[in-house]
Amino acid sequence: MKICVTGGAGFIGSNFVYYVLNHHADDEVVCLDALTYAGNLSTLQEALKNPKFRFVKGDITDRKGVFDLFEKEKFDIVVNFAAESHVDRSIENPALFLNTNVMGVQNLLDASRAYGVKRYHQVSTDEVYGDLPLDRPDLLFEETNPIRTSSPYSASKAAADLLTLAYHRTYGMNVTLSRCSNNYGPYHFPEKLIPLVITRALANKSVPVYGEGLNVRDWLFVEDHCSAIDLIIRQAKSGEVYNIGGNNERTNIEIVKTVLKLLGKPESLIEHVTDRKGHDLRYAINASKIKRDLGWVPNTTFEQGIKATVDWYLTHENWWQEIISGEYVNYFNKMYGALNK
Numbered sequence: 155m156k157i158c159v160t161g162g163a164g165f166i167g168s169n170f171v172y173y174v175l176n177h178h179a180d181d182e183v184v185c186l187d188a189l190t191y192a193g194n195l196s197t198l199q200e201a202l203k204n205p206k207f208r209f210v211k212g213d214i215t216d217r218k219g220v221f222d223l224f225e226k227e228k229f230d231i232v233v234n235f236a237a238e239s240h241v242d243r244s245i246e247n248p249a250l251f252l253n254t255n256v257m258g259v260q261n262l263l264d265a266s267r268a269y270g271v272k273r274y275h276q277v278s279t280d281e282v283y284g285d286l287p288l289d290r291p292d293l294l295f296e297e298t299n300p301i302r303t304s305s306p307y308s309a310s311k312a313a314a315d316l317l318t319l320a321y322h323r324t325y326g327m328n329v330t331l332s333r334c335s336n337n338y339g340p341y342h343f344p345e346k347l348i349p350l351v352i353t354r355a356l357a358n359k360s361v362p363v364y365g366e367g368l369n370v371r372d373w374l375f376v377e378d379h380c381s382a383i384d385l386i387i388r389q390a391k392s393g394e395v396y397n398i399g400g401n402n403e404r405t406n407i408e409i410v411k412t413v414l415k416l417l418g419k420p421e422s423l424i425e426h427v428t429d430r431k432g433h434d435l436r437y438a439i440n441a442s443k444i445k446r447d448l449g450w451v452p453n454t455t456f457e458q459g460i461k462a463t464v465d466w467y468l469t470h471e472n473w474w475q476e477i478i479s480g481e482y483v484n485y486f487n488k489m490y491g492a493l494n495k
């Protein structure tokens with residue numbers, strides 16, 4: 155099987171590259187990634203030693219580049235992780251999100267159709283369902299829920315979902331879609347909550363919590379997300395949509411306190427800052443469909459996963475120090491300029 159992994163130099167895509175190379179030794183993996191601020195070739199350093207893996211620098215919004223690559227490579231499967239992925243950045247610059255997350259997906263779908271890709275998988279997010287109220291723990295996101303987005307990021311992802319399903323219905327394309335909750339684990343870019351807290355706290359700097367920190371997310375260890383996608387692309391029926399989640403709801407403040415405790419850092423580092431615009435209250439996934447159809451359940455408990463994640467950041471300081479000393483400094487100052495320390 156020859157698999158194209160777009161966005162494979164980012165957080166989840168890179169974990170997926172390693173997952174496939176480790177679990178399917180016969181598969182060939184080609185990573186297509188534009189190496190935006192979120193992509194990092196050093197993340198793929200070990201994969202690059204594997205003769206079954208190749209890296210191609212390219213942008214999914216470059217239609218000709220995508221078509222040329224697909225014509226040459228004749229992929230069996232395409233798994234699209236490439237996206238602008240940070241809600242806060244989408245609030246600052248929606249246009250970039252529409253271009254990459256919608257127009258880029260159109261190019262991938264068209265090229266997949268033109269060059270006989272047998273399965274196109276679109277990696278999506280639970281954020282397409284909007285949010286759930288904090289006082290209704292009985293409510294969970296179901297695959298059949300209506301699309302009801304809040305941020306330019308989630309709206310762009312929802313558009314890509316609909317386009318993918320339209321190509322299935324209209325052209326009979328073989329596609330699948332997965333909508334996952336918040337991931338955490340190795341190679342997570344330190345603009346997102348968990349790695350932001352780890353890297354700031356290690357430097358004894360304050361950690362920004364939006365509002366009261368009572369918003370809820372359903373956290374899943376990244377390797378469990380990878381195992382779910384791997385099952386879907388090999389076993390799921392065309393046209394299916396699957397929710398993926400950890401059944402692990404936590405408030406943000408609980409997450410921050412857990413990480414500080416594991417690092418042996420004081421809670422006095424917490425700084426409550428202005429809330430995100432349009433901040434979704436709660437995400438919670440019902441993942442019973444993927445369990446029923448494909449037998450998938452998460453393997454890692456939150457306690458195991460968060461400990462492994464903190465340990466990874468402690469032992470991979472070179473990886474994140476390089477990131478936070480670059481363009482990231484400007485980003486941080488722009489977004490959090492008013493922070494105390």
Ligand code: NAD
Nearest residue numbers: 161163164165166188189190192193213214236237239337
């Ligand atoms: P990320 O921001 O860490 O990585 C994105 C990768 O895509 C980077 O390597 C970047 O260089 C690449 N990329 C961006 N624009 C590109 C373009 N135009 N052409 C080619 N490559 C481009 O993102 P992530 O957290 O790994 O998320 C991966 C996917 O999973 C996204 O589609 C996201 O919507 C989805 N998702 C993420 C989460 C989460 O918790 N992080 C949860 C559910 C779904």
Ligand code: TYD
Nearest residue numbers: 241336345346347348362363364369371406
């Ligand atoms: P994030 O990691 O950006 O993921 P998402 O927006 O996709 O859920 O944020 C997770 C939660 O943490 C979200 O409710 C926003 C909150 N948050 C903070 O409180 N402070 C921060 O500095 C960041 C980046 C996020």
